[in-house]
Amino acid sequence: MTALFGELLVTRARTHRHDRWTRTQLDTYQQRMLARLRDHAGRHSPFYADQHRGMQSASLAQLPPLTKTQLMAQWDRLVTSPVLRLDSVTRRLQDLESLGGDPGQPWQGRWWTAATAGSTGQRGVFVWNRREWIRILSSYARVNDWAQVKVGPRRPVPTAIVSTRNPAHQSAVVGASLRNPLAPTLRLDATQPIEALVEALNRFQPRLLVCYASMLTPLAEAQTAGNLHIAPEKVITASEEQLPPARRAAIDAWGVQVIDTYAATETATIASTCSHGSMHLYEDFVIIEPVDSAYRPVPDGQLADRLLATVLFSRTLPLIRYELTDSIRLATEPCKCGLPFRCLDTVAGRTEATLRMHSRTGEPVRVQPGLFHDALEPVAVHGWQVQQTTEGITVRIVDPDRQVDLHQITRRLRAGLAAAGVSDDIHVDITAVQGLARTPLGKAPLIIGQKQERPGGEGSR
Numbered sequence: 001m002t003a004l005f006g007e008l009l010v011t012r013a014r015t016h017r018h019d020r021w022t023r024t025q026l027d028t029y030q031q032r033m034l035a036r037l038r039d040h041a042g043r044h045s046p047f048y049a050d051q052h053r054g055m056q057s058a059s060l061a062q063l064p065p066l067t068k069t070q071l072m073a074q075w076d077r078l079v080t081s082p083v084l085r086l087d088s089v090t091r092r093l094q095d096l097e098s099l100g101g102d103p104g105q106p107w108q109g110r111w112w113t114a115a116t117a118g119s120t121g122q123r124g125v126f127v128w129n130r131r132e133w134i135r136i137l138s139s140y141a142r143v144n145d146w147a148q149v150k151v152g153p154r155r156p157v158p159t160a161i162v163s164t165r166n167p168a169h170q171s172a173v174v175g176a177s178l179r180n181p182l183a184p185t186l187r188l189d190a191t192q193p194i195e196a197l198v199e200a201l202n203r204f205q206p207r208l209l210v211c212y213a214s215m216l217t218p219l220a221e222a223q224t225a226g227n228l229h230i231a232p233e234k235v236i237t238a239s240e241e242q243l244p245p246a247r248r249a250a251i252d253a254w255g256v257q258v259i260d261t262y263a264a265t266e267t268a269t270i271a272s273t274c275s276h277g278s279m280h281l282y283e284d285f286v287i288i289e290p291v292d293s294a295y296r297p298v299p300d301g302q303l304a305d306r307l308l309a310t311v312l313f314s315r316t317l318p319l320i321r322y323e324l325t326d327s328i329r330l331a332t333e334p335c336k337c338g339l340p341f342r343c344l345d346t347v348a349g350r351t352e353a354t355l356r357m358h359s360r361t362g363e364p365v366r367v368q369p370g371l372f373h374d375a376l377e378p379v380a381v382h383g384w385q386v387q388q389t390t391e392g393i394t395v396r397i398v399d400p401d402r403q404v405d406l407h408q409i410t411r412r413l414r415a416g417l418a419a420a421g422v423s424d425d426i427h428v429d430i431t432a433v434q435g436l437a438r439t440p441l442g443k444a445p446l447i448i449g450q451k452q453e454r455p456g457g458e459g460s461r
Contacts, residue, residue: 104176190442392427
């Protein structure tokens with residue numbers, strides 16, 4: 001771990017210089033790294049050798065996209081190392097989950113492995129060599145750098161992470177890889193009762209609090225109520241959409257800046273908050289293409305149906321125009337902080353969060369996530385969750401004080417659905433709960449489609 005940490009410090013210093021680049025320097029670097037990636041993939045991956053045959057002079061936008069379904073079906077042909085096979089990597093992850101072990105220790109002395117949660121119906125399996133893993137660690141370190149988290153031999157950063165302890169999850173592998181006296185870490189499972197989380201955090205006293213965005217409100221409310229007694233210098237959220245009421249609750253509770261991050265197992269960190277509060281893309285790590293459902297480019301300022309990510313440092317499992325089903329919008333104006341990277345205006349959730357419901361004429365109508373945000377956020381300040389059912393939708397409203405007017409929420413939601421053309425016959429069940437339903441990884445998705453992974457019990461009253 002010491003050698004790995006030393007390599008990280010060197011890479012971190014090198015990538016820190018990118019913050020001072022001009023846009024022209026960044027564009028030149030991107031094209032150079034993209035050319036190297038395409039050359040490596042074409043020579044060492046049978047899949048890409050076939051997929052990109054005759055397209056050597058084609059632009060990135062002319063190359064075919066890669067879906068997770070394709071990746072998993074063609075995994076053994078896509079991987080560039082002949083010693084790696086999907087079955088053996090999958091067994092490695094299953095052993096970690098069932099038997100335990102240290103996920104930070106490289107498998108076979110040379111590979112780091114992780115899997116996606118499979119919340120959209122299929123689990124993705126990923127593997128990285130040492131050079132790639134250093135780049136991934138460096139992307140997470142940049143979050144702290146931009147957040148101006150100070151660390152040194154006389155100033156360690158006790159860090160509490162409230163997310164998942166699943167050893168196959170990338171965050172767990174990252175945390176295990178970075179164990180050292182400068183960053184003592186406490187990992188807590190977001191599925192634990194809030195009382196247990198509060199007790200553990202009070203004992204640990206973190207300088208840095210990292211959590212799922214859905215954990216902001218319950219932890220901030222515990223602090224405000226006088227049960228939680230911590231004084232983090234920074235609060236960082238990850239893995240979920242950060243809602244304005246949750247951000248305000250955290251600022252009220254701790255009086256510190258709340259840092260937002262956008263990351264994926266496949267890419268590592270894609271964007272995070274700068275000192276001016278804008279979300280900047282990590283364009284020296286990954287090229288992002290916002291596209292519509294037909295993979296056509298979507299201009300800045302418009303909401304995309306999904307995005308295509310090209311991971312510039314990927315070599316073992318090259319990812320070129322890999323599809324992420326997240327709906328994002330890029331900003332039209334640059335940030336005044338001086339970074340050369342473009343700004344991410346909105347991460348509106350997964351494409352699967354756009355629900356298909358029946359219209360008054362019986363035809364399907366698409367209900368965008370924004371409808372639920374507009375209807376619920378102003379009145380459900382403690383949190384909310386929408387789950388589609390065969391009859392309609394179930395809405396869970398977090399109401400610890402029993403003060404939420406469920407009839408008002410019903411009227412607001414019904415009005416929004418009617419304006420979107422949804423049939424009046426759609427069943428809408430609104431329930432007050434003590435906490436949000438969470439997946440086995442502890443996430444609390446805001447909108448759950450019928451094909452998505454179902455969370456467990458929600459603690460309904």
